[in-house]
Amino acid sequence: MSDMGRWTDRLAELGIELPGVVTPLAAYVPALRSGSHVYTSGQVPMVAGELAAAGKVGAEISAEDAKQHARTCALNALAAVDSLVGLDSVVRVVKVVGFVASAEGFTGQPGVINGASELLGEIFGDAGRHARSAVGVAELPLGAPVEVELIVEVE
Template identity: 55%
Template sequence: MGKNVRERLTELGLTLPVASAPKGAYVPAVRSGTLIFIAGQIPLTDGVLTATGQVGAGVSPEAAKELSRQCALAALAAADLVVPLEAVTRVVKLIGYVSSAPDFRGQQTVVDGASELLTDVFGDAGRHARSVVGMAVLPLDAPVEIEIVLEAAVI
């Protein structure tokens, strides 16, 4: 599957960002056997939060959906630290956390941004299991955080 991942990113007009340095006592990604566990990614631009606040109160759902795409792209950059993206055979699971105003009920549409990006990049192998959780607040007041599990070929 992954042989054309970088070409596909280019076709989509996407560039992998530089993987974000950890904001605590953890690593960005860990490989265990064929699985790659990627730490939660928040939307950063040049190391600074792209936006802050709650979705539905200061951050629009449309903007948050784009932020979730940005998080998924950052997750791929983190994965690339431990395994070449060309070795990725499947997106297994995505967990999306959305900092939500008390009356916001569209968390799933926000996280669709990340899910759609993964399908755009990996095709059918990008279809995945998913959980979406609304939160009162996320680290650094990020509006969204995305965590991904990938499967890779044995190399």
């Protein structure tokens, strides 16, 4: 279905480099294939083995900064997909689930998770259009402001 190199070439065009796969924080794997789908574990904004930021969105973390952290989470999820099946085997992004550690009264979760959704659109075009949930939560692992997981269809 996809031309070999289509997505990795697109990353290069965009000047985006996939990070290394984030080491799991507990007893799980970064990604798992079942049939024609790959499910990623939730990814927090880890950069070079360190959490990029901690705190609640709408208090310690601005919505705009959290949107960038959601983008980082999506890149980490794509790295997990790539390590399992190769990014070029992706047919389409099916679903994005985003969690936002939200300060009391913060209701901008959809805008935060747009950081992940917009990145997927930049990379995959129409194949990056997806169903999505953007959920506000009290706390996330390590105090992360945002966590993102993906479901992708693969060849």
